[in-house]
Amino acid sequence: MTFENSWLFPxxxxxxxxxxxxxxxxxxxxxxxxxGAIPDIGPLTRWTHAGLAVxxxxxxxxxxxxxxxxxHNPAFQVKITLLVxxxxxxxxxxxxxxxxxxxxxxxxxxxxVLAARAIADFDV
Amino acid sequence: xYNPLLELARRLQDTSLRLDLSQSTWAVPIIGAIHVLAIAxxxxxxxxxxxxxxxxxRIGLAMLLITGxxxxxxxxxxxxxxxxxxxxxxxxxxxxxxxxxxxxxxxxIMLLSLMLWAxxxxxxxxxxxx
Numbered sequence: 001m002t003f004e005n006s007w008l009f010p011x012x013x014x015x016x017x018x019x020x021x022x023x024x025x026x027x028x029x030x031x032x033x034x035x036g037a038i039p040d041i042g043p044l045t046r047w048t049h050a051g052l053a054v055x056x057x058x059x060x061x062x063x064x065x066x067x068x069x070x071x072h073n074p075a076f077q078v079k080i081t082l083l084v085x086x087x088x089x090x091x092x093x094x095x096x097x098x099x100x101x102x103x104x105x106x107x108x109x110x111x112x113v114l115a116a117r118a119i120a121d122f123d124v
Numbered sequence: 125x126y127n128p129l130l131e132l133a134r135r136l137q138d139t140s141l142r143l144d145l146s147q148s149t150w151a152v153p154i155i156g157a158i159h160v161l162a163i164a165x166x167x168x169x170x171x172x173x174x175x176x177x178x179x180x181x182r183i184g185l186a187m188l189l190i191t192g193x194x195x196x197x198x199x200x201x202x203x204x205x206x207x208x209x210x211x212x213x214x215x216x217x218x219x220x221x222x223x224x225x226x227x228x229x230x231x232x233i234m235l236l237s238l239m240l241w242a243x244x245x246x247x248x249x250x251x252x253x254x
Contacts, residue, residue: 006253010250010252014245014246017160017163017249025165025169025171026171027168028164028168029168029177032180042172047168047171109164110161113164114161117160117161118157
């Protein structure tokens, strides 16, 4: 799959960033609530799951547009490894909602974002 | 005609900081990464209109503005002439204006800011690909 239109990739990438704001943005709020850093602000899971769905769909679309290029990118390899860890933790450990799992969640998602951003810097 | 924005861009272009930023291998990638991290950490506050998040929201906005200003400083003239950057600035001014509206309009502020922020994200990606 390749993107013939020059505007299509940036549009998918922008949608990915919006998913990021919704997904990681609400995970961070939930974790900070668990840590007592912010007050209770009502349910967040709908935004979290909607954001995650958008991220996975747009992420897959970008990956399959040039999979070989991504697979050879060291930042991408680190990102995917961290992503698998963070997702596994999100759907298992984090459910217990302790302060420890909240800190782990914050650290892992922060690392995923930093590694993802670095994909562009390690693109050859 | 005197153009204050162009004048500012020209002056920033001639500073030593602009040279340091644009010639350093890691400065712009690192500042850009912090900029994206701020979107991830504070993006949720755009979706949740809760007034209790006001302080947290402002910390995020400050982080974005500071890293954004440094990114602008790294290539002022290129950005000044970028159509997407102009759209982005215009949308940001509109966002700052609606954040000044009274708190009782929280729901409207959220809806409006959501659309404007989406526009900001599209415009921002546009700058990179122009």
